[in-house]
Amino acid sequence: MSDTTLSSPAASDGKDSSVPQKTSLYKEDALTKKRNASEKRFQAYGITAILIGLFFLVVMAYSIISEGIPAFTRTVLTVEFTVTQEQFDDAEGQLFKTRAYEGVFTEAMSQQFQEKEIAVPFDITAIERIVGKPGNTIRQYYLANPDQLGEPVEFELAASSRVDGYLNGRLTRDNITDSRFLMKSDLDLVDVLVEGGIIQTVFNWPFITGADSGVDNPGGAGIGASVVGSLFMMLVVLFLSLPIGVAASIYLEEFAPQNKFTDLIEVNISNLAAVPSIVFGILGLAVFIQFMHLPQSAPLVGGLVLTLMTLPTIIISTRASLKAVPPSIRDAALGVGASKMQAVFHHVLPLAMPGILTGTIIGLAQALGETAPLLLIGMVGFVARGYPDSFVGGFLDPNSAMPAQIYTWAARSDFAFYEKAWGGIIVLLIFLLSMNILAIILRRRFERRW
Amino acid sequence: MPVVWLILIVLAIAVVGYVLGRGRALAGAASEHVKLHSLPSYYGSNVAMKVAVPAFLIMVVWLLAQPIIVNNSVSGLIPETAIAEGSSRGLVLAEVRRAASGLDNAVAAGIMDEDFARNARADFNDITTRLRDAGQIVTSQITQPILRAAQEYRILNSTGRLLMTIAVLLAALAGAAWGILESKPNFRARNTVEQGVKALLIAAASIAILTTVGIVFSLVFNTIEFFRLYPALDFFFGLTWSPTFSGRGGNSELGIIPLLWGTFYISFVALIVAVPIGLFAAVYLSEYAGPKVRAVAKPLLEILAGIPTIVYGLFALLTVGPLLVSIFGPDGVGIMQAGTAVMTAGLVMGIMLIPFVSSLSDDIINAVPQAMRDGSYGLGATKSETVKQVILPAALPGIVGAILLAASRAIGETMIVVLGAGAAARLSLNPFDAMTTVTAKIVSQLTGDADFSSPVALVAFALGMTLFIVTLGLNVVALYIVRKYREQYD
Amino acid sequence: MKEMPKIDKADEMSETKIAASKVQVYYGTTHAIKDVDINIQPRSVTAFIGPSGCGKSTFLRTINRMNDTIDICRVEGEILIDGEDIYDPKVDPVQLRAKVGMVFQKPNPFPKSIYDNVAYGPRIHGLAKNKSELDEIVASSLQKAGLWEEAKDRLDEPGTGMSGGQQQRLCIARAIAVNPEVILMDEPCSALDPIATAKVEELIDELRENFTIVIVTHSMQQAARVSQRTAFFHLGILVEEGPTQDIFTNPQDKRTQDYITGRFG
CATH class of the missing domain: 1.10.3720.10 (MetI-like)
Known part of the structure; x- marks a missing residue:
């Protein structure tokens, strides 16, 4: 406001302006109605603001939990089999050592399928796409524990991150594309293995205790x-x-x-x-x-x-x-x-x-x-x-x-x-x-x- | 001798000094039948203080100064010719340090003995071969001058270390002797110790000043270095940001305008989100909500303030970005190309700032005296009229201050824009375009193995300087306004 | 309690502006006002006196429902203004307060210009159709509050820049501007010096012509100077009410007598 100068009020004997008009308090006049409506609106804005804030909080919490929980589970393929001393020596004598162990592994798998009366055709490449290369894991285990040769050992082999994704819903049959990492047909095998209890989802301890992994191995990364x-x-x-x-x-x-x-x-x-x-x-x-x-x-x-x-x-x-x-x-x-x-x-x-x-x-x-x-x-x-x-x-x-x-x-x-x-x-x-x-x-x- | 051992030895001298000083004071009191001026422990503390403080002071100063001195003298050893085309003295020095640590490791691994590593006449090829065998040469070529400089570097460093150890121990022992000699019954040990403690307290308080000085120096020196390589006018008024690493950044265009545009645009979007929501939330909580609602809603909103910015960044990148793309992207409105955009970052940053704005405003609104409200209600005003026409105008300066603080937060925010805003510097009006900010570029120019002699890396310091000055200006003005406002109602 | 003069129903309506009966006020579990019955006459000044904490201010604030703004406060009983119960659910406190204005203990002008302070009430209640009408209301209110001469040349200056006495008269002008029928004053002079107090008291006496005024005061002299009727409160009870003259010269109750002779308070 710049400057307000008022003239002295002309007629202010006061009477006309200050005689109280008789209006009933019980009747809400039009202006009050309008003012109360604006009051309600204002209050609604306030509530809305708070609700928006809380809504964001809930959305964030939901995103974090729904997206983050899968990191705490991992998919493993459990197979129990026995490697004998002869098999070990034989495998170590070969040029492609891990390949030899994979043979042992595939054999054990088919045996287990028969026991559980699962009839599904599979080849080693499908298995490789599902669990990576199991041969090396097996070989490392026996090199470290030669005394276990001839004893039955239960192996927990980590499934590839795509299988992991399929089981926790990140990947579906609809959005999967055939690649050297995973074929659509492999999913049939995965389904059967899940049904047979061979592929299981377990708590992902390596995520809690592990270290970071290279860019090509998201499954192995730990915090x-x-x-x-x-x-x-x-x-x-x-x-x-x-x-x-x-x-x-x-x-x-x-x-x-x-x-x-x-x-x-x-x-x-x-x-x-x-x-x-x-x-x-x-x-x-x-x-x-x-x-x-x-x-x-x-x-x-x-x-x-x-x-x-x-x-x-x-x-x-x-x-x-x-x-x-x-x-x-x-x-x-x-x-x-x-x-x-x-x-x-x-x-x-x-x-x-x-x-x-x-x-x-x-x-x-x-x-x-x-x-x-x-x-x-x-x-x-x-x-x-x-x-x-x-x-x-x-x-x-x-x-x-x-x-x-x-x-x-x-x-x-x-x-x-x-x-x-x-x-x-x-x-x-x-x-x-x-x-x-x-x-x-x-x-x-x-x-x-x- | 490792520094840890030196620290332990000084501490041991301090403990012995404590016991001796305390004992001497007590003994003095017993033999001369006078009362001690202070409690016995003060005499001990006096000695310990005189041992530790000067010794550690020397140590810290030495540790800070030695690398600079050594670097300088080693730098003098490297002839101009040894600096390859397209390289710089700084790079060569880094190479020297790497070679020196390679030698250290080789000695530690037993591949060569200490004399051999120091021997300046040792055959160059022999040393490099041995280093290579030990896996200690990972980088390019070690040349003759570099190796000699590395040897010199090691010798200077170990001599320096030795001198430091002697100086520190001498200072500790001298302090102990001085303190023990002082420990007579009538010595005012308590006062001396308290003076010392007070000096420590002042030193602790001065760290705030030191930090500011450190920030200013690290920004100023590197910024000056940058402006030596790149014209300041082009930096401040350039409309293009395109750093190239070819020719060691010589052909880069490093104009800050597109970055500032992105920064202010995103901050503006953030404030558009945060200010109305935060302000209305604060008004509702302080004027309307009952105690129960307040007790629940206020801490819940404040959770938003406690969430680390990396979480917001991820939220922007992986939740909000894709969501916005599904609405405004090619399948929807068609004005958004990718999830990272001004809108994504601004929206998420706005969410982050809601509790910041609301809790500051809440404080400010509560500072408006109840008498103002009574006066307004007494005239028959509704609550909203009172808020709009009395409380908010009265609180306006404080709220303006709060908004400025929020703006400064938004401008300095890093993680949300690094993950949510995109990497392309662009002068565009479309809020659904990806843009980038000053902070995001500081990160991208300085992560990885930054070469501190190229303008492409040094520009980050000039960006930091700009950021620092802008936010500091906003903070100073905001804090001034808020303080004036509070004084008005105190 | 003194008997009111016997009058017929129609007469009572015209003679009684505010009629309170069996008013109880609770603050949480504290029973602050107990069973207060009082009739207040129009166009007169009624003073509430009593020792601090006796409930006189609390009762005053029930008359324009200012207590509604305190969460834990609860009012029972009946207060009629012009025969209408102000605690009836149909009554909007906002409308009520336009009819029953209030002036507070400490001058509380808004941090706005003098003009805007006075214009605030008329603006929110839509009393002026245009700028010139508003100007007129502001001028006449300031005039009635005896502030016109001091304020007319500085209407743009903030109200907070005035002296304490001027601020309080500004607050009175602000209350008058809404054109209320009743003005409640809660110790309006307690923060003022004697000269400012005298001016405000003079003003109150003038305002009596047009308004029903209820004033709370801890000063018995003030009550004697400005009021026609006086009510004495003690420990949340209305002890005695009557013409001011009678209360001060011939109190009926022992407690009233003790209070006005200074034995407690």
């Missing part, structure tokens, strides 16, 4: 190694960010004088809290790797970057917990002759500890899910090849982390890896959920109201 990578990173974050964060908060909340230096710190903390995470990745790359020559892809470097990123969060929540301790506690300690430092460390800090821990866990959970900075320090690609072989190696050997591993899978062209990515998300969310629940329990258990 275990990157869970370990995340764990070592979190150790770094915890042991750096908790003491530094608490020390910085104590200084700012209890000792810092009102001056430019303190202001500078405050401004820095509030701005760092809002700096995009990718910028911390650039910092890590330039300072830790380019400048300090720390090893690339190492959980140590990841941990350092995430520490710097988490510090503002931890400092902000720690300061809130310190602030919540009433000044009377400090006064009481100072009153009996404690120094300021003793008052803080003996009385204020222990009382603020539950709040600090809650904040730290939430900060850690945030760090655990962070991906972008890890991409820049090389924790992406085929790096989670196996478990570190020592404790120090856990910090220094190239490894991935859960979210970076999920990204790696999502970026691969083979669709079968998507299932792994969703499965990885379930694992990641389980970790995050447990951390948050722990934080809530801590808060409930130790919450103190002054």
Whole structure:
């Protein structure tokens, strides 16, 4: 509005305008009706907004669960058979050793079919398409366990990812195309084998405990190694960010004088809290790797970057917990002759500890899910090849982390890896959920109201 | 001696110093019949502090400085002629470091002994053959100068390590002696220790400043390096983004405009989704919802804020993208080519920002005094009239601040756009086209084995600098507005 | 309780603006107002007095259903305005509050211009057909609130920039602008200095001509100065009600006497 100037009201003996008109309260007048309708509309917008938010949450949860659960099962083909010493020697003597074992395997299969009165024609190539090349697995087993020769052994052979996909509904007879990986006709055999209990779906332990696999073997990829990578990173974050964060908060909340230096710190903390995470990745790359020559892809470097990123969060929540301790506690300690430092460390800090821990866990959970900075320090690609072989190696050997591993899978062209990515998300969310629940329990258990 | 051992030794000296200092103070008090000024443990802590702090300080500074010094002097050993066409000093130095670690591994594996690895007159072919046998040469050619530089590199490094160990141990012992000598009963040990602890607290608080300085330096130096190789004007005003790796990136066109366009377009879509939903949700939760609804709906919405961005990224790539394609794609409306698009990323980012906008707005709306509401209701206003005409105008500055913070979030978001927006830099108005953003390009230019001397990799730092300045500007303005707003009602 | 003068039904309608009977108010499980019966006469000032926490403000807020905005508050009994029960389900509190305006303890102008503060009520209730009518309502309301001279040159400035006394008169102008029949005032002068208080009291006396005014005050002097009738509340009970003169000079109840002689409160 520019400027409103009103003339003094001409006729304002007041009578005509302020004599109350007699209207009944019981009758809703037209305007009120309109206003109430608009009120209802407005309220409906609010409810809609919340429902939309919750709808997205449900859709996400549904996608994650429905797409991710198959990653936790795998399809195996169970066959029991005996390889005798002669067969072993014979096979080892041949040029194509694994081929010889496959012969043994096929024989055992047909025998089992007869026992179960299954009549279906099959050849070794079909079997190969279903279970990959079983010969090598069998050979490796007997080379490692020669004492088992002549004893009946039950083999659990992993089915190929396409068979896996067929059984969990990712592939159907309609969308399958004949290829060297799987023919449509093989599915008949698969159906029969499922019926006969030879092909079964079992819990996919290798996914939980395994390491990443090459781009051509989605079935063998596991998240275990990157869970370990995340764990070592979190150790770094915890042991750096908790003491530094608490020390910085104590200084700012209890000792810092009102001056430019303190202001500078405050401004820095509030701005760092809002700096995009990718910028911390650039910092890590330039300072830790380019400048300090720390090893690339190492959980140590990841941990350092995430520490710097988490510090503002931890400092902000720690300061809130310190602030919540009433000044009377400090006064009481100072009153009996404690120094300021003793008052803080003996009385204020222990009382603020539950709040600090809650904040730290939430900060850690945030760090655990962070991906972008890890991409820049090389924790992406085929790096989670196996478990570190020592404790120090856990910090220094190239490894991935859960979210970076999920990204790696999502970026691969083979669709079968998507299932792994969703499965990885379930694992990641389980970790995050447990951390948050722990934080809530801590808060409930130790919450103190002054 | 590995650093771990050195740390343990210093800690051991600190523990011994603690015991000695404490003992000396107690003994002094007993023999001279005076009271200790401080508790005995403070005398011990004083010694331990004087052992550990200077020693570790020296160690950290040394560890930071040594690689730089060594790199510089080794770099001087490499003649200009040894740098191949199309390569750079940086690349050759990396080769030197690889060769040096190859030598380390060979020594560790027992293929050659330490003297041989150091021997500058050792036959070049002999060494390379042995290295190759040990599987330690994986990269191209090791040339004579590189090998000599690698040997020099190892010698300098181990000498440096040795000197550092001596310096650290001397500092630790000197600190211990000083502390123990001080441990007399009337020494104000508590005050000294507290001064030390306070210094540590200040140091911890200063890490925030150091981080900012680190960010600024790592961005500035590499950006300057980039602008030396690529004209700044072309970067800021170029309309094409097409990095080529041929000729070591010499023919690339690296204009930021298409990336900024993608960034702002996606952020705009995200805000179009998040602001109305978040704001209405906040208004409903703070003004209409009963305590029970609030207790359920608020934490549920906040779950959305706790979900890692990689999950949103996957959701965009694998759920939302295909869904949008089935509606707008060739089989439907026909304006969308692939699942990755501005709309996909913007929509998902909007979902991510809903709780961010709603919880900030919720705080701000709650800060409007109840008296305002009473005044409005007292005049016969309905709730929606009160919200629209009194509460929102009163809360407006705070809400603007919240939206700016959300915008800064959207601009800096990485994973959703990396997975959901596409990789093609494009100046288009169609929100169903794939576009790319500043953050996505930072990732793509720096993942893998980046060569820090080519403009194609260095451009990522200039992009990071731009991103940092834009988000910092938004944050500073937003935080200023929000703070002013809060002061108004405090 | 003092007997009301016996009058016939039609007369009672004209003589009683607000008639409350057996009003109970609960806050959760707390019984805050117990069995209040009171008749309030039109075009007069009725003062509610009593010690803090006695329920006088709570009762005042039941008259325009401001208590509806508090979730845990529950009202029983009957309050009739012009013979219509305001707690009848057919009654819209929004319409009711247009008829029964309210001025609060602390001046609470909206963070808008002075003009918009006064125009707010007429706008939402659609009282003005066009800009000039609205201008007129604003001007006459400010005039009736005695604020015209001080405000006419600064109508665009924010209402929050005025002094405390001016702010409170602005709030009164804001309430008048809706053209209510009843104005409720909840300790309107408690946040003001003596000079501002005097101005507001003067204003209240003038407004009596056109409005039915109910004022809650903790100052007995104020009640004596501005009101024609006074009601004394104690522990959620209406102890005594009558002409102000009588209450202060000749209280019937021991508690009223103790309170006005300063023995508690």
